[in-house]
Amino acid sequence: MIHENYPYKLPELLFPYNALEPYITEETMHYHYDKHFKGYIDKLNAALAPYPALQRRSLIWLLKNPNAIPREVRDSVMKNAGGVYNHYMYFHGLSPAGSGAHLPTGEYLKLIEKTWGSFDGFKTAFNAKAMEVFGSGWTVLKKTSRGKLEIINLPNQRVDLRSNTKPLVYVDVWEHAYYLQYKNLRQDYLNNIWNVIDFSKKQ
Numbered sequence: 667m668i669h670e671n672y673p674y675k676l677p678e679l680l681f682p683y684n685a686l687e688p689y690i691t692e693e694t695m696h697y698h699y700d701k702h703f704k705g706y707i708d709k710l711n712a713a714l715a716p717y718p719a720l721q722r723r724s725l726i727w728l729l730k731n732p733n734a735i736p737r738e739v740r741d742s743v744m745k746n747a748g749g750v751y752n753h754y755m756y757f758h759g760l761s762p763a764g765s766g767a768h769l770p771t772g773e774y775l776k777l778i779e780k781t782w783g784s785f786d787g788f789k790t791a792f793n794a795k796a797m798e799v800f801g802s803g804w805t806v807l808k809k810t811s812r813g814k815l816e817i818i819n820l821p822n823q824r825v826d827l828r829s830n831t832k833p834l835v836y837v838d839v840w841e842h843a844y845y846l847q848y849k850n851l852r853q854d855y856l857n858n859i860w861n862v863i864d865f866s867k868k869q
């Protein structure tokens with residue numbers, strides 16, 4: 667979807683809505699996917715509706731070229747395109763606990779161990795970074811072109827499209843991602859999310 671253009675459509679979820687239970691409930695998935703994710707898609711389409719020239723551009727192009735977007739619609743396009751991109755990356759990187767690869771292996775694991783000592787050390791560092799998100803945002807593990815790993819936070823629907831980095835793990839830290847189930851306990855959501863993060867997904 668990120669290389670496609672207007673009109674954007676909600677991608678098919680690749681597993682049933684209840685398949686991430688008990689770590690993410692069916693109710694959370696319905697609200698998050700069908701309301702929040704779809705909401706960003708609908709609002710982006712609405713913002714682009716009067717602009718045929720922008721409709722031909724891909725989501726990635728829009729995000730990389732804010733100055734090419736007319737001022738009166740720039741804020742709306744950037745916020746909603748960011749929301750579409752971030753949610754796509756998040757949901758694309760999840761899979762049910764009974765399928766997929768929920769542990770990094772090979773070179774990926776070696777790099778994690780080199781950086782944080784162990785996979786547990788990495789998860790502790792990632793979760794600590796995610797706990798620092800004030801308000802709404804995202805925590806992302808990125809690999810740089812120099813082969814280093816880094817954990818970054820992105821506020822609201824900001825994106826990081828630096829061409830010399832690649833996202834590997836994407837976690838939504840907005841309250842809507844966990845509040846229905848975990849209430850205010852973000853740390854519990856973060857501890858559990860690793861059961862459904864899929865390390866085999868190429869972003």
Ligand code: MN
Nearest residue numbers: 702838840843
């Ligand atoms: Mn979200």
